[in-house]
Amino acid sequence: MRILVIGSGGREHAIGVALSRSAHAPELFFGPGNGGTAALGTNLKLDLDDPARIAHWARQYEMDLVVVGPELPLVNGIVNILGVYGIPTFGPTAAGAEIEGSKWFAKEFMQRHGIPTGSAQAFENETEAAAYIETSGAPIVVKADGLAAGKGVTVARDTMTAHNAVRACLEGEFGVAGSLVVVEEFLEGPECSLLAFTDGTTVAPMVPARDHKRALDGDEGPNTGGMGVYAPVPDVDAATRDAMIDIMKRTVAGLAADGVTYRGVLYGGFVLTSEGPKVLEYNARFGDPETQVVLPLLQTDLVDVMRATVEGTLAEVELTWSGDAAVSVVLASEGYPGGYEIGRPISGIAQAEAIDGVTVYHAGTALEEDGTLVTHGGRVLNVTAVAPTLAEARERAYEAVGKISFEGMQYRTDIARAAAGEA
Numbered sequence: 001m002r003i004l005v006i007g008s009g010g011r012e013h014a015i016g017v018a019l020s021r022s023a024h025a026p027e028l029f030f031g032p033g034n035g036g037t038a039a040l041g042t043n044l045k046l047d048l049d050d051p052a053r054i055a056h057w058a059r060q061y062e063m064d065l066v067v068v069g070p071e072l073p074l075v076n077g078i079v080n081i082l083g084v085y086g087i088p089t090f091g092p093t094a095a096g097a098e099i100e101g102s103k104w105f106a107k108e109f110m111q112r113h114g115i116p117t118g119s120a121q122a123f124e125n126e127t128e129a130a131a132y133i134e135t136s137g138a139p140i141v142v143k144a145d146g147l148a149a150g151k152g153v154t155v156a157r158d159t160m161t162a163h164n165a166v167r168a169c170l171e172g173e174f175g176v177a178g179s180l181v182v183v184e185e186f187l188e189g190p191e192c193s194l195l196a197f198t199d200g201t202t203v204a205p206m207v208p209a210r211d212h213k214r215a216l217d218g219d220e221g222p223n224t225g226g227m228g229v230y231a232p233v234p235d236v237d238a239a240t241r242d243a244m245i246d247i248m249k250r251t252v253a254g255l256a257a258d259g260v261t262y263r264g265v266l267y268g269g270f271v272l273t274s275e276g277p278k279v280l281e282y283n284a285r286f287g288d289p290e291t292q293v294v295l296p297l298l299q300t301d302l303v304d305v306m307r308a309t310v311e312g313t314l315a316e317v318e319l320t321w322s323g324d325a326a327v328s329v330v331l332a333s334e335g336y337p338g339g340y341e342i343g344r345p346i347s348g349i350a351q352a353e354a355i356d357g358v359t360v361y362h363a364g365t366a367l368e369e370d371g372t373l374v375t376h377g378g379r380v381l382n383v384t385a386v387a388p389t390l391a392e393a394r395e396r397a398y399e400a401v402g403k404i405s406f407e408g409m410q411y412r413t414d415i416a417r418a419a420a421g422e423a
């Protein structure tokens, strides 16, 4: 069996590790992959902007399954194109991925289907947006409608910040993604990510996870792609989890009612408000770094789960979870999420992975011609530990972090601290 995983981050490395544990022993290919995926299979120089070429390649080399990691190719319809070539592909079609590709599409969808979320309005005009902001007051959230690589969201604590964010969007800071701007209610409460496999009918939820989006300890500093994550989330009780699962099921049913058979991973980004969980956003894919803590807890063969998702037979597969906890700490380049240098040699990964339960997923690494592993991105490594409790997982993860070094390495020291019961 041959599987191609599209993408190059820690998420794709974690998917690759989970697939490599399958009883089907698949031969793995990564496009383009990273320094970590090179140890699991073959990295290919694929151009993600050219899905037809990827489809030709996948047919020529007889891929049994293609797994799409990132949102951009999904929103651009890679699953539709691979489908035309008859290649089984894990991920939603463009119509399904729009739930992530357009914030306003997602809001309208939720409003139409009675799915709990914050109130919102979309604007192409600064004056109208300004009037709405003045009426609503702060705090308030301003979002570029389209994909902006995680940078198009401003949580405005005062109305002036909100007005400036609207202007920046409409004046082109995020290109065409910001030509429509969504202004929405600020939801108060802790966040929680719930990912689910779905074949368009059956929804199979994963273990809830919590990302740490700010760069610095204590949730200070600028927003990032995520600096660490843990699963499960102790403050999510059974009733809250059930409420989130119910929303996920209603989402998939709502899409089906709108004529979209959504297959792949649906990611619900929730805020746990005093009125119950509300949807902050949807993503049409595995979360990054959530995947790095969720998939290590999955005991069911991931190949079977993915094939059933693609074939529409997910009801026949039972997902089982280990019952352990997982913590992942992101090691980032100096300067991230701003500008950073690449090409800095990395050491200590083998020593880190010698610790029981530890796996180091590569997010932004590359192998030089002489085999030296170097930094190649803002987020470089995801040091992940699995253990019976969050406290033990956290301890092991940070022990492993202590073994790794590269020039300018930065990381948060408080990932999962409160959840593990530490002050």
Ligand code: GLY
Binding pocket: 211, 225, 226, 283, 286, 287, 288, 289, 290
């Ligand atoms: N963890 C946030 C995301 O995957 O978008």
